[in-house]
Amino acid sequence: MSAYQIEKSVGTYIRDHYRSAVEIGFGGKTIAAEIIQEAGIPILCTDVHSYQTTAVPAVVDDVFSPTLSYYQGADVLYAIRPGCEMIPPMMELAERIGAELIVYHLGFELYENGGETMDLGDILLHRYVKRL
Template sequence: MCRYKHIERSIGEYIAARYRRAVEVGVGNNPEAAGLIAAAGALMLCTDIRPGIRHDGLTVVTDDVFEPDLRLYEGADLIYAVRPGVEMVPPLIALADRIDSDLLVYHLGCEIYGDGGEVVDCGPALLHRYRCRRL
């Protein structure tokens, strides 16, 4: 499990250094990346489909990426997910497109969606950028 926390720290550090208004989708019980991004002042909020998730220092709201409340994501320059189910990637892409943000995904194992997007090396982890915002 220690290895996964190292990966989540690397993801958090990468995002915190490059984005100012990030939203994590599907935070669940793994707030390590979000905590680092929040500490850098770059996290808007986290979402999860399950109600009642709480993590110290993080704003976590209940939302379903398959039917997202767009108001939660407005102004985000990044939507990201750490180990989401591959079935979540198409609605994540659609969400990022609708609010015009980047989308980064760290996949579980060898799982990728479509062509895998642009591969981004952030140390021990490979992120997949499935969408870039228009500037």
């Protein structure tokens, strides 16, 4: 499956299930975020590197030492193909702000038990933090 299809599926899922979102580690790729934004849902993209993008709002931030104000109010934090070392701080951040954490992993990478697996038919997502 192409990266475009993966990001499209993630963006569509987030669009259909949440009211506000932050993509962590977007790597300059805004396909998922654009789908969310086009639906009128507030979206912010973060990454440790600066990327020139006018498609969606983006800021430089490090999930290992996050600026909480960037994430406050989000229903969901999500990441597409993050390094497994990023999962614990993303979980901590999601729990701290009361958001869910959704991850699309590269291949068969997982963190611990992989959280709750959600089969969307074309991709598998993992929910590591679920709101009550």
